[in-house]
Amino acid sequence: MSNADLVNVPSSVTRALIADAFVAAGLPAADAEKCAALMTEADLTGADGHGIFRLPQYIRRLRARGFNAHPNITVMRTAPATALVDGDNGMGHLVMSRASDEAITLARENGVAWVGVRRSNHAGPAGLYAEMPARQGMVGLYAAVANANHMAVWGGADLLLGTNPLAIGVPSGTGPLVLDIATSIVAYGTVKKCAQRGLKMPEGWFVHAETGAPITDANRAHEGLLLPMGEYKGAGLALMIGLIAGVLNGAAFGRDVLDFNADDKSATNTGHFIVAVDIARFVPLNTFMSEVDRHVRELRASKRLPGVATIRLPGDRRGECRAQRRRDGVPLPKPLVAQLDALAAELKIKPLRER
């Protein structure tokens, strides 16, 4: 997609539209603001499949009562260092923010905390939540059961596994270092972006379930299986994350996962977990950060393979993207702008161009 097909919109504007849309669809103002802030962070950091792109679907689901607009999110402390959060089918961003706060509080007391979550929903990019403990001087570990099954078990042809993402965050002198990976070869949001922008997918992303032949047309992705990262390893990781983010919390996994792209009404019973580890219980926080900085410097300065211009570390793209988009705005494809205009008209809120 050429730049001519993109419209750059300041993130303050996209954020305001998102918040207004959520309020118009029935969310309390504070909740609408929180969701808008996290979705805008996704847009700023280049997680294009998780920002304002998701707004039309989220609004559809809110209006169909597929999300509970007034959830009673409860936190049960089940042991000194563990909690189980019941999201009451609220927006995933709200449920996970609450779970993350709880993990940080419990880890401050106990050195580590493991917080499981059930009855939640899609919460955006995994990196958002792994970064929260990292900003408090902690290691953050986050994983989730994805909201649709796009993968099969290794060798299988039935869609029984999600792209179940994993993120790990640690603090460093220059801000959190955050790894955010889907267990699929590519995130499904990227596939949606390709479809929306008319881009061809490389071979190796999707295979046809009957023939095993590659699929490269993103609009035909639904006919196939998304492949795992690292072959059987990614499939195995997706399975284990499904068991400990889903089954452990009494949340959906496998055959019980609802395709939330196809169904706006039914509760997804999404499961996540977040772990926070208080670094100071192992090594002084300043020592940890200066050691991370030293290693990062050494990795960046290392010799490169032929054809490689720069060494890139986890989170580099997020950081660069955030800086650039804060300056230049969030690039929105024109079809998405049209969708957002229609949504604004429907909700009787100010469209992007009038903000």
Add this chain to the structure above:
Amino acid sequence: MSNADLVNVPSSVTRALIADAFVAAGLPAADAEKCAALMTEADLTGADGHGIFRLPQYIRRLRARGFNAHPNITVMRTAPATALVDGDNGMGHLVMSRASDEAITLARENGVAWVGVRRSNHAGPAGLYAEMPARQGMVGLYAAVANANHMAVWGGADLLLGTNPLAIGVPSGTGPLVLDIATSIVAYGTVKKCAQRGLKMPEGWFVHAETGAPITDANRAHEGLLLPMGEYKGAGLALMIGLIAGVLNGAAFGRDVLDFNADDKSATNTGHFIVAVDIARFVPLNTFMSEVDRHVRELRASKRLPGVATIRLPGDRRGECRAQRRRDGVPLPKPLVAQLDALAAELKIKPLRER
């Protein structure tokens, strides 16, 4: 390698040889037995690069005082749910067994425990330790900084990352389900096995550091870079594991990692971590296990891609291998048997053939 080049030896015999060799090299009998048991479990479960195969190297290192034969392994409880284990440069199997016991005890009290380890050593396959909490009704998570850097950061050509493995174990009705993956495309033990058996490596495992061209001769692996699983994702995971299993515990990572294949004398300061999560704090253990069993049945019964005979799940190969090798013995390549004979003569212990 054909079967004619392999000698099947009962695991009771390999285990006894390992224990006798360790005692002859100066380990206390109970410690020798514990190491022998864990190395034999590696052999039985098909982790051929981590069992008796390692004995000559371990003995060399013990005799060179690279391992402390009489370590004072200490456990510091640094918070209610965390501990830091100092291995005093003892055998990794002993240090990690102690760390695992501590994690299980702390998780029973607090719901979760995170135990970091420093000044340890090579401890064999990751799956061994993730399985320990799983046998006690817990989720087990284990990772380690590998004992040599065979990988580069993504795009890099300097050996600054290890194959840093990750294992996750959960209980099920038919025994623990254990995922054990190196973050490299293949475990380095497998490369060593190829070299010893004269097998060619497939393209995509190693590239030449200067040219980026593939290397397929396992005996020339040291000239190249082992590639990560799933490209930048595996490299990112290896890096983050290095930070939280190494730097967090004051253990080695990056430039500080010693190649223990090339140096028998210096302390490696190996770092690991193990996490245990008490399942009953989230969902009744029986419910968890029966749900895991149901999902496993559904995954096994799923449709298969063309050419796939059976769906295989994490741990299947380990389980089948254990059953077969308990019955038929552990297959040892003849060059390894010759090495073990020479070792037995040197240590003045009974060789395999007289047991």
